[in-house]
Amino acid sequence: MHRLTFSLLALAAISLSQPTRAQNSDDMKAMMAYSTPGDNHKMLAKMAGTWTATVTFWMQPGAPPTTSTATAVNEMILGGRYLQSKNSGNMMGMPFEGIGITGYDNAKKQYIATWIDNFGTGIMTMTGNWDDASKSIVFTGTEVDPASGKDFAVRQVVKNPDDNTQIMEMYATLGGKEMKTMEIRYVRQ
Numbered sequence: 652m653h654r655l656t657f658s659l660l661a662l663a664a665i666s667l668s669q670p671t672r673a674q675n676s677d678d679m680k681a682m683m684a685y686s687t688p689g690d691n692h693k694m695l696a697k698m699a700g701t702w703t704a705t706v707t708f709w710m711q712p713g714a715p716p717t718t719s720t721a722t723a724v725n726e727m728i729l730g731g732r733y734l735q736s737k738n739s740g741n742m743m744g745m746p747f748e749g750i751g752i753t754g755y756d757n758a759k760k761q762y763i764a765t766w767i768d769n770f771g772t773g774i775m776t777m778t779g780n781w782d783d784a785s786k787s788i789v790f791t792g793t794e795v796d797p798a799s800g801k802d803f804a805v806r807q808v809v810k811n812p813d814d815n816t817q818i819m820e821m822y823a824t825l826g827g828k829e830m831k832t833m834e835i836r837y838v839r840q
Contacts, residue, residue, distance in 0.1 A: 688731040691755035695734040702837040815839040
């Protein structure tokens with residue numbers, strides 16, 4: 652009896668999980684739309700190439716910034732779906748390496764960016780949208796404060812004034828107040 656009950660339950664589960672032909676066709680169309688790079692991916696592809704970066708970094712409000720130079724090598728990966736950015740240089744007198752991945756999620760209708768570097772062990776994740784007024788992608792997310800272990804809000808603005816210039820501005824909200832922490836000006840090599 653136990654074997655018969657199990658067999659009937661397994662058959663019912665299999666038959667309930669089978670989509671109708673219409674559902675299967677709609678699901679396939681949705682999957683194809685989700686996986687096909689579009690205009691937003693073409694916009695990211697314009698950022699591919701090798702770039703010289705001038706990095707300006709503010710440690711605290713009112714303090715003078717530090718500046719350094721870096722190199723970013725950007726390439727579209729996985730069939731033009733994501734922009735990978737490999738960055739290297741010196742920051743605060745130490746060698747710096749960082750990798751960013753930026754994509755556009757066709758289903759969520761928003762940009763998604765991640766960042767990792769050798770100055771930490773966390774992964775920063777941000778989501779963003781195109782802002783037509785400023786002609787930029789405005790990302791928001793969180794980053795961890797290494798001293799407290801708690802997250803704080805970050806905002807990143809990415810502008811492309813022309814095909815050979817990129818500007819990235821980073822803001823952090825600390826103690827309830829937003830401050831500019833970094834600006835990177837990239838010039839295509």
